[in-house]
Amino acid sequence: MTSEERKKKLIETGIPLKTINEESAREKSLRHGLPSTLHLYWARRPLATTRSILFAQLVDDPSAHPDQFPTQEAQEAERHRLYEIMKRLAVWEHIHDSQLYEEATRLIRESNNGHLPDVLDPFAGGGSIPLEAQRLGLPAHASDLNPLAVIINKALIEIPPRFHNQPSIHPADVHPRDRAAGLADDIRHYGQMLRSAAFRKVGSLYPPVKDEHGEEHTVIAWIWARTVTNPNPANPVPVPLVRSWWLSKKKGHEAWIKPTVHDDGSITYQVQHNADGPKGDDEGTVNRKGAVSIIDGTPIDFAYIRSEGQAGRLGAQMVAIVAEDTRGRLYLSPSRVQEQAAEINKPHNVPVGDIFDWPGRINVFRYGMTEFADLFTNRQLTVLTTLSETVSDIRQRVCEDALQAGMPQGLPLDEGGDGARAYADAIAVYLALAVSRQTDRCSTINGWDKGYQKIRNVFARQAIPMTWDYAEANPFSSKSGNFLGQVNWVAEAVESVPATPPSEAHQADAATRDYVNMVVSTDPPYYDNIGYADLSDYFYVWLRPMLEDILPSVTATMMTPKAQELVANPYRHDGKDGAARFFTDGFNQVFAHIRQTARTDIPMTVYYAYKQQDEKNGTSSGWHTLLDGLISAGWEITATWPVRSELSNRMLSNGTNALASSIVLACRPRPVDAPSIPMRMFNQILRRELTEELRTLMASGVDPVDMSQAAIGPGISVYSRYSQVREADGSVMSVAKALETINHVLDEVMGDADADYDPDTRFAMRWYQSYGWGQEDSGIADQLARSCGTSPAALVRGSIFQATGGKARLLRPEELAGNWDVLADERTSLWEAVVRMAGILDERGVDAVVPVMAQVAERMSLDDVRALGFRLFHEAEKRKDTEGAIRFNALVSMWDDLALGAMRERVNLQERVQGSLDLDE
Numbered sequence: 020m021t022s023e024e025r026k027k028k029l030i031e032t033g034i035p036l037k038t039i040n041e042e043s044a045r046e047k048s049l050r051h052g053l054p055s056t057l058h059l060y061w062a063r064r065p066l067a068t069t070r071s072i073l074f075a076q077l078v079d080d081p082s083a084h085p086d087q088f089p090t091q092e093a094q095e096a097e098r099h100r101l102y103e104i105m106k107r108l109a110v111w112e113h114i115h116d117s118q119l120y121e122e123a124t125r126l127i128r129e130s131n132n133g134h135l136p137d138v139l140d141p142f143a144g145g146g147s148i149p150l151e152a153q154r155l156g157l158p159a160h161a162s163d164l165n166p167l168a169v170i171i172n173k174a175l176i177e178i179p180p181r182f183h184n185q186p187s188i189h190p191a192d193v194h195p196r197d198r199a200a201g202l203a204d205d206i207r208h209y210g211q212m213l214r215s216a217a218f219r220k221v222g223s224l225y226p227p228v229k230d231e232h233g234e235e236h237t238v239i240a241w242i243w244a245r246t247v248t249n250p251n252p253a254n255p256v257p258v259p260l261v262r263s264w265w266l267s268k269k270k271g272h273e274a275w276i277k278p279t280v281h282d283d284g285s286i287t288y289q290v291q292h293n294a295d296g297p298k299g300d301d302e303g304t305v306n307r308k309g310a311v312s313i314i315d316g317t318p319i320d321f322a323y324i325r326s327e328g329q330a331g332r333l334g335a336q337m338v339a340i341v342a343e344d345t346r347g348r349l350y351l352s353p354s355r356v357q358e359q360a361a362e363i364n365k366p367h368n369v370p371v372g373d374i375f376d377w378p379g380r381i382n383v384f385r386y387g388m389t390e391f392a393d394l395f396t397n398r399q400l401t402v403l404t405t406l407s408e409t410v411s412d413i414r415q416r417v418c419e420d421a422l423q424a425g426m427p428q429g430l431p432l433d434e435g436g437d438g439a440r441a442y443a444d445a446i447a448v449y450l451a452l453a454v455s456r457q458t459d460r461c462s463t464i465n466g467w468d469k470g471y472q473k474i475r476n477v478f479a480r481q482a483i484p485m486t487w488d489y490a491e492a493n494p495f496s497s498k499s500g501n502f503l504g505q506v507n508w509v510a511e512a513v514e515s516v517p518a519t520p521p522s523e524a525h526q527a528d529a530a531t532r533d534y535v536n537m538v539v540s541t542d543p544p545y546y547d548n549i550g551y552a553d554l555s556d557y558f559y560v561w562l563r564p565m566l567e568d569i570l571p572s573v574t575a576t577m578m579t580p581k582a583q584e585l586v587a588n589p590y591r592h593d594g595k596d597g598a599a600r601f602f603t604d605g606f607n608q609v610f611a612h613i614r615q616t617a618r619t620d621i622p623m624t625v626y627y628a629y630k631q632q633d634e635k636n637g638t639s640s641g642w643h644t645l646l647d648g649l650i651s652a653g654w655e656i657t658a659t660w661p662v663r664s665e666l667s668n669r670m671l672s673n674g675t676n677a678l679a680s681s682i683v684l685a686c687r688p689r690p691v692d693a694p695s696i697p698m699r700m701f702n703q704i705l706r707r708e709l710t711e712e713l714r715t716l717m718a719s720g721v722d723p724v725d726m727s728q729a730a731i732g733p734g735i736s737v738y739s740r741y742s743q744v745r746e747a748d749g750s751v752m753s754v755a756k757a758l759e760t761i762n763h764v765l766d767e768v769m770g771d772a773d774a775d776y777d778p779d780t781r782f783a784m785r786w787y788q789s790y791g792w793g794q795e796d797s798g799i800a801d802q803l804a805r806s807c808g809t810s811p812a813a814l815v816r817g818s819i820f821q822a823t824g825g826k827a828r829l830l831r832p833e834e835l836a837g838n839w840d841v842l843a844d845e846r847t848s849l850w851e852a853v854v855r856m857a858g859i860l861d862e863r864g865v866d867a868v869v870p871v872m873a874q875v876a877e878r879m880s881l882d883d884v885r886a887l888g889f890r891l892f893h894e895a896e897k898r899k900d901t902e903g904a905i906r907f908n909a910l911v912s913m914w915d916d917l918a919l920g921a922m923r924e925r926v927n928l929q930e931r932v933q934g935s936l937d938l939d940e
């Protein structure tokens with residue numbers, strides 16, 4: 020492979036990680052308009068991350084063009100220009116900035132010999148990678164084993180381009196619309212039509228409720244409690260299983276349910292409107308330990324409830340009603356009329372499918388709910404099957420309307436059509452997704468959220484947990500859990516997709532599909548984190564009947580395929596060890612397969628979901644296994660970027676330290692004839708390259724918290740570029756050993772600066788490494804100070820040290836947070852500058868640091884101060900000095916902003932000095 024073929028990409032040198040991580044975290048709080056609102060999927064990657072990674076993966080690093088950027092300075096300047104573009108690209112609100120996106124696409128094209136490469140994610144899931152590839156102007160390809168994922172990807176990247184810029188049929192529009200806005204309008208229109216048709220058929224099952232004044236209100240949800248027969252033979256009556264009697268804990272609007280036990284053993288429920296509801300153990304009748312009978316206090320264990328459930332003997336009682344009110348939510352006591360409305364027979368055409376017994380993940384099975392239909396009440400089954408069956412009538416109607424609007428008939432959607440038939444199919448797909456969303460808010464697994472006062476969806480976690488009291492939503496209300504709401508979420512998601520260029524999604528096993536000419540960016544499943552297929556069946560049993568005629572290519576199987584799914588499920592793959600083997604072998608096989616046809620000109624990117632447990636006992640076995648797998652499959656790892664959607668300081672203060680939520684690896688195919696090298700040579704190359712790369716990393720704005728993870732990239736790159744690294748005894752060096760060596764060298768490289776420090780800093784660093792901020796004997800201080808060319812007295816004068824009564828210690832940042840006149844200070848050191856600025860920033864904020872920094876810049880190099888900040892973070896982390904780590908990280912990660920402020924301040928300072936000189940004259 021020539022260097023011409025293998026130009027360095029931006030991702031292999033640096034990326035503006037801080038902004039990417041911040042934007043990824045912020046994305047979580049943006050609820051509306053994100054494509055993820057189309058339909059639930061698990062473990063979705065933030066779009067800010069996937070978009071940024073794709074851009075950096077495809078755009079050349081300036082060092083690949085020495086003709087244009089001959090010096091390091093020129094390369095760095097260009098890199099920063101590209102980072103600025105990436106920072107803007109990371110912001111969700113810029114997605115419609117056509118100039119920005121045209122520039123991004125142009126840069127990608129220029130970096131790839133005038134072509135826009137095809138991007139593939141073979142584990143596409145919720146579609147975050149293919150969608151953002153498409154947004155960057157690239158033909159995107161998505162495949163997944165799971166039909167739900169494929170349907171979502173089709174809805175995001177394949178269907179919208181067929182109707183790009185097309186006007187809507189309703190409202191009848193002759194003007195082209197941007198992207199998929201016309202399609203979104205029609206989804207809303209036909210969604211409304213679907214709702215009305217269903218209401219005509221089954222609306223009478225959802226009667227309004229009367230308040231105490233006889234006024235009618237639309238019901239938002241009925242609150243039910245599951246019941247079990249009291250195990251005490253003296254009182255064998257149904258007793259409620261309730262997690263919490265509270266309905267609303269909103270201040271001033273509290274509401275709770277008061278149960279009253281009557282002499283005949285019957286129980287009635289009255290809603291109370293005050294804050295005096297039950298507390299502690301009385302908050303409900305079930306907690307983690309078990310349940311209790313409200314009739315006579317008999318304890319009820321879970322084993323008993325399970326056996327009653329398996330015998331089909333769990334019941335339900337209505338315990339409250341939540342209704343619409345002009346002022347918000349109205350909580351009412353149950354009534355016989357309302358109970359009767361729910362007493363209907365099971366419809367005949369319920370979805371068919373068995374639930375998998377996965378203890379801890381899918382707990383309902385153990386309570387006798389073994390089929391998906393068991394998770395719904397008869398009324399829920401009735402309304403959902405009605406909505407689902409009516410989708411095909413609407414599809415018929417759309418086709419007629421589209422023909423009338425002048426669209427040619429064309430082929431069906433699944434055969435590549437883009438005319439009236441395909442349009443009708445497309446609308447039906449989106450409506451089917453809306454119905455599927457409804458199932459997530461319309462089963463007996465939905466709880467009532469007493470804080471937000473809304474329906475809690477089934478998949479708040481990656482599980483199907485057992486619920487005791489549940490909220491049965493009214494799909495025809497206009498509030499939480501209603502059907503039009505689902506339609507709107509779908510339409511909003513469609514409005515935000517790029518809808519161009521043409522892209523495709525299909526069902527495929529990543530282990531066997533074709534990768535020729537594809538650039539791969541992918542986020543494979545990680546071990547047993549999520550049982551995608553088993554969870555997806557919940558939706559698939561509803562989606563399949565709606566879509567089997569429309570998307571036959573995706574709905575061929577009765578249930579989602581499980582056998583090839585790369586998930587370490589101990590209940591499916593022969594226990595824990597069998598599951599681990601299945602996962603690791605399967606994972607390695609996929610990446611060995613991709614390697615066979617991989618492009619050499621563009622790296623592949625792989626996301627690795629970091630698990631906290633990985634770090635237990637200082638080993639990260641999952642991480643080693645992954646690196647091992649990739650390397651032995653013939654990949655060279657050229658970069659490792661810690662990406663997260665949690666903000667780092669919060670993580671630090673949570674004690675989770677510098678763990679990223681995931682790591683993105685850039686990988687290149689290793690030449691088959693790569694040589695092997697001895698360890699000695701490995702160490703030499705490692706040292707040389709790490710020194711250089713660390714400089715680039717620091718300059719790229721990587722936060723100190725991310726440094727050790729980011730530095731693994733260039734380190735492991737050296738290791739994986741050779742077929743083998745041989746230890747002194749001739750054995751082959753393992754990945755674990757290589758990682759250890761990399762960390763060691765990283766330490767050394769960081770420590771290399773020691774020799775260049777001023778004596779006070781040299782002393783303080785060594786002292787801190789040994790004793791932190793703790794107190795020690797003055798004698799030790801004296802000795803150490805002498806060996807560093809300073810003395811305790813000088814250190815005290817330098818304001819960084821205290822030595823009294825035979826004891827000595829370093830002054831902590833908070834002790835140095837007061838005013839500091841740097842220019843008047845007779846003895847300053849790098850250490851003093853970093854510790855003081857970190858203290859001032861923490862105690863008094865940015866505005867107080869800027870002027871100090873401006874003065875510091877007059878006395879020493881700010882680059883040196885920053886580098887020491889990095890170093891101090893690193894040392895604080897090693898000492899498990901969390902507070903110190905937070906402070907130094909904050910200082911360095913805000914460096915660019917602070918430095919900008921300081922620069923302005925310096926200009927002012929100089930002008931003032933100049934002004935006073937002028938006056939003197």
Ligand SMILES: C[S@@+](CC[C@H](N)C(=O)[O-])C[C@H]1O[C@@H](n2cnc3c(N)ncnc32)[C@H](O)[C@@H]1O
Nearest residue numbers: 063064142144145147164165528529542544585
């Ligand atoms: C971590 S998820 C991808 C999430 C995605 N990046 C997103 O942001 O939404 C991994 C996906 O791999 C899929 N998968 C598991 N085994 C597979 C296989 N053998 N072939 C293809 N896809 C598979 C799962 O269905 C799941 O959707």
